[in-house]
Amino acid sequence: xxxxxxxxxxxxxxxxxxxxxxxAERIENIVKIAVHAEEVGLDVFAIGEHHNxxxxxxxxxxxxxxxxxxxxxxxxxxxxxxxTTNDPVRLAEEYAMLQHLAKGRMDLMLGRGNTAPVYPxxxxxxxxxxxxxxxxxxxxxxxxxxDVVDWEGQFRTxxxxxxxxxxxxxxxxxxxxxxxxxxxEIAEQAAFYGNGYFANNIFWxxxxxxxxxxxxxxxxxxxxxxxxxxAVVGLGGQAFIAKNSQEAHxxxxxxxxxxxxxxxxxxxxxxxxxxPLSVGSPQEVIDKTLTFRDAFGDYQRQLFLIDHAGLPVDMxxxxxxxxxxxxxxxxxxxxxxxxxxxxxxxxxSHADLVKAKYGDAAPRQPRPNANRGDNVTGxxxxxxxxxxxDSYPTL
Amino acid sequence: MTDFxxxxxxxxxxxxxxxxxxxxxATQRVTALAKERGHTVTVTTVDLRELLxxxxxxxxxxxxxxxxxxxxxxxxxxDAIVAAAPVYKASASGLFTSFFQVLDNDLLIGxxxxxxxxxxxxxxxxxxxxxxxxxxxxxxxxxxxxxxxxSTEDWTDTGFGTRxxxxxxxxxxLMESGFARxxxxxxxxxxxxxxxxxGGTELDIDLNSDLMRLATGGTLRPSTDEDPFDPxxx
Numbered sequence: 001x002x003x004x005x006x007x008x009x010x011x012x013x014x015x016x017x018x019x020x021x022x023x024a025e026r027i028e029n030i031v032k033i034a035v036h037a038e039e040v041g042l043d044v045f046a047i048g049e050h051h052n053x054x055x056x057x058x059x060x061x062x063x064x065x066x067x068x069x070x071x072x073x074x075x076x077x078x079x080x081x082x083x084t085t086n087d088p089v090r091l092a093e094e095y096a097m098l099q100h101l102a103k104g105r106m107d108l109m110l111g112r113g114n115t116a117p118v119y120p121x122x123x124x125x126x127x128x129x130x131x132x133x134x135x136x137x138x139x140x141x142x143x144x145x146x147d148v149v150d151w152e153g154q155f156r157t158x159x160x161x162x163x164x165x166x167x168x169x170x171x172x173x174x175x176x177x178x179x180x181x182x183x184x185e186i187a188e189q190a191a192f193y194g195n196g197y198f199a200n201n202i203f204w205x206x207x208x209x210x211x212x213x214x215x216x217x218x219x220x221x222x223x224x225x226x227x228x229x230x231a232v233v234g235l236g237g238q239a240f241i242a243k244n245s246q247e248a249h250x251x252x253x254x255x256x257x258x259x260x261x262x263x264x265x266x267x268x269x270x271x272x273x274x275x276p277l278s279v280g281s282p283q284e285v286i287d288k289t290l291t292f293r294d295a296f297g298d299y300q301r302q303l304f305l306i307d308h309a310g311l312p313v314d315m316x317x318x319x320x321x322x323x324x325x326x327x328x329x330x331x332x333x334x335x336x337x338x339x340x341x342x343x344x345x346x347x348x349s350h351a352d353l354v355k356a357k358y359g360d361a362a363p364r365q366p367r368p369n370a371n372r373g374d375n376v377t378g379x380x381x382x383x384x385x386x387x388x389x390d391s392y393p394t395l
Numbered sequence: 396m397t398d399f400x401x402x403x404x405x406x407x408x409x410x411x412x413x414x415x416x417x418x419x420x421a422t423q424r425v426t427a428l429a430k431e432r433g434h435t436v437t438v439t440t441v442d443l444r445e446l447l448x449x450x451x452x453x454x455x456x457x458x459x460x461x462x463x464x465x466x467x468x469x470x471x472x473x474d475a476i477v478a479a480a481p482v483y484k485a486s487a488s489g490l491f492t493s494f495f496q497v498l499d500n501d502l503l504i505g506x507x508x509x510x511x512x513x514x515x516x517x518x519x520x521x522x523x524x525x526x527x528x529x530x531x532x533x534x535x536x537x538x539x540x541x542x543x544x545x546s547t548e549d550w551t552d553t554g555f556g557t558r559x560x561x562x563x564x565x566x567x568x569l570m571e572s573g574f575a576r577x578x579x580x581x582x583x584x585x586x587x588x589x590x591x592x593x594g595g596t597e598l599d600i601d602l603n604s605d606l607m608r609l610a611t612g613g614t615l616r617p618s619t620d621e622d623p624f625d626p627x628x629x
Contacts, residue, residue, distance in 0.1 A: 130606060131606060131609060131615060134606065134609040134610045135609055135614070135615070138609070138612055138614075141612075152614075153614060153615075154614070154615045182589070182590055182591060183590065184590050184600045185606045185607060185609075185610045186610070188600075188602070188607055188610045188611065189610035189611065192610060192611040192612065193612075208591065208595075211591070211598060212590075215600060261455075261456065262452075262455060262456045262458075264451070264455065265451045265452050265454070265455030265456055265458075266451060266452030266455070266456070266458060266460075270449075270452060270460060271452070271458070274452075274458055274460065275458065
C-alpha cells in the first residue's frame with residue numbers, strides 16, 4: 001500500500017496571518033514539502049495542473065523532474081494531468097522524458113479538469129470535454145506503445161508516420177491512472193486498458209464513489225486484466241492532524257472556513273460527517289482512513305491533501321511529521337493485515353512493468369537509425385524495428 | 396383504490412406562515428377529493444425552513460445533508476407535489492428557488508404539481524405563472540392549469556376556495572391518470588440524465604453508446620449530417 005500527498009498547487013492567503021505567499025515562495029515550499037514527504041517515509045508526491053492564478057502548477061513535469069532529482073525513493077505523479085486541453089502528443093513526449101529522468105519513479109493521473117475557461121485558452125470546447133478525454137487517451141496509449149503511429153480522430157490533426165520521442169524508459173509506458181468521480185465512461189476506459197482508477201474522495205459522501213469503483217472493478221475483470229480484487233484503485237482524502245481532536249479542530253477551522261471550493265459553505269463538523277475529511281488525533285485519522293477500505297475494498301494508493309487553503313509551510317511540514325510518524329505506519333500495518341492476498345499490495349512500479357513485459361530478458365533500448373530521409377515520415381526509426389517498405393536501400 | 400404519496404414543499408419562514416397555510420388548504424382539498432374517489436393519500440411535508448442549515452453546503456458543493464436527502468427521497472417517490480412559496484421583492488423566495496435548483500434535473504419528470512404563492516399585494520400575482528411555472532417546466536414536471544395565488548384580500552374571498560378546489564381536482568385527476576409513472580416507464584431514456592441523478596437512482600450504464608465505444612479504443616462515428624444545400628455537390 002502506497003501513501004502519499006497530493007497538492008492542487010493553490011496559492012492562498014493564510015487566513016490566520018494574512019500572508020499571501022508569492023509564487024516564488026510557494027514553488028520553493030512545494031519542493032520542500034515533496035522532499036520532506038520522502039524523509040518522513042511516504043511513497044508518493046502528486047501535483048495538480050492548473051493554468052490560472054491562484055495556482056502555480058502549469059508545468060507539472062518540470063516540477064516533478066526536479067523533485068525526482070532531489071529524492072531517492074519517492075514516486076512522483078500528477079493529480080491530475082489535463083487529458084482534455086493538452087495535446088496527447090506533448091503529453092507522450094513530456095511524461096516519457098520525466099520517466100527517463102526519474103528512472104521510472106513516476107506515473108501519472110489523467111483528468112478532465114473542472115475550470116471551464118481553460119478550454120478555450122487551449123483551443124478546445126468544454127462541451128466536448130468527455131469525448132476529448134477519451135479520444136486523447138486512446139492516442140496517448142498508442143504513442144507510448146507503437147514506434148510509428150498513423151492516427152486520425154475528431155479533435156486534433158491526423159498523424160502520419162509519427163514517432164513520439166523519447167520512447168518510454170525500457171520501452172515500458174508509464175503507469176496511468178484515470179481520475180473520475182462521476183463519469184462511467186472514464187471508469188470504463190480505465191478498465192478497458194487495465195489502467196488504474198482514482199477517486200479524489202474529497203467532496204462527496206463515499207457511497208457516491210463506491211458505485212463507480214465497483215463498476216470499474218467489474219469491467220477490469222470483464223476485459224481480462226485480472227479479477228475484481230486485482231484492479232488498481234487509488235483514493236484521495238483530506239486530513240488535518242494534531243495531538244488531540246480539539247486542538248486539530250481549533251487549528252484547522254480558520255483554514256477550512258475560508259478554503260477554496262467548500263469554504264463559506266458547510267460547517268467543518270458537517271463536512272467531516274458527510275465526506276472523507278478527517279480532522280483529529282492520529283488515532284481518529286487512522287480510524288477514518290480505515291473505513292475507506294471497508295467501503296471500497298483493498299486499494300493500492302492513498303493520497304492526502306494537506307497543503308491547501310493557505311496552510312503555512314511549517315504547519316504542512318509538521319503535518320507530514322505526524323503523518324509519517326503516527327498515522328502511516330499504523331495504517332500500513334493494519335491494512336496489510338486485512339488485505340486479501342489476491343489483491344495487489346501496491347500499484348505496479350516501473351520494475352514490475354519491466355518484469356511483466358520482459359521477464360528476465362533485457363529490456364529493449366531503442367537506438368535511432370541515422371537519418372535516411374524518412375525520419376520525419378515514419379517507416380523504421382529505430383535500429384531494431386523493421387521497415388515495412390525498404391524504400392531507401394543503402395548503397 | 397390507490398394510495399397516493401403527496402409531498403408538500405413549503406418555503407414559508409414565519410410561524411404561523413400564510414404560505415404553509417395555503418399549502419395546507421390545497422393539501423386538505425386534494426386529500427378530501429381523492430378520498431371521495433376512493434383513494435387514500437399519504438402526505439409528507441417538507442418545510443424548507445428546516446433545511447436552511449444544510450443549504451450552504453448544498454449550494455456550494457452539492458453536498459446534501461440528512462434532511463435534504465430525506466426531502467429528495469420523498470420527492471423521488473411522490474405521485475404529486477404541492478409547492479408553495481412566499482413572494483419577496485417580486486420573486487418567489489430565494490429559499491424556494493434555491494431548493495429546486497439543487498435538485499437533479501430529472502427528479503420530478505412528469506409529476507403533477509400545484510403551484511402556489513402568497514404575497515402582500517395582488518401586484519405579485521403573475522409570479523406563479525411567469526416565474527414558478529418556468530422553473531417547473533425546466534424540471535419537466537407537470538404544473539396543473541390552475542395556479543394558486545393569495546394576497547391579503549384573497550384570504551377572505553370565497554372565489555379563492557373555488558380556485559383551490561379546482562387546482563386540487565386537477566391534481567387528483569392527473570395523479571389518477573398515472574401519467575407520471577407511465578411516462579417514466581415508457582420514456583425515461585428519452586430524457587437527459589447523468590450518472591447518479593434522479594436522487595441517486597439513475598445508475599444504469601449504457602455500454603453500447605458512442606462514448607463507450609470511444610472509451611474502449613474506438614472512434615467517434617463520422618458525422619452523417621449532410622448539408623443538402625452544399626454548393627460543392629452541384
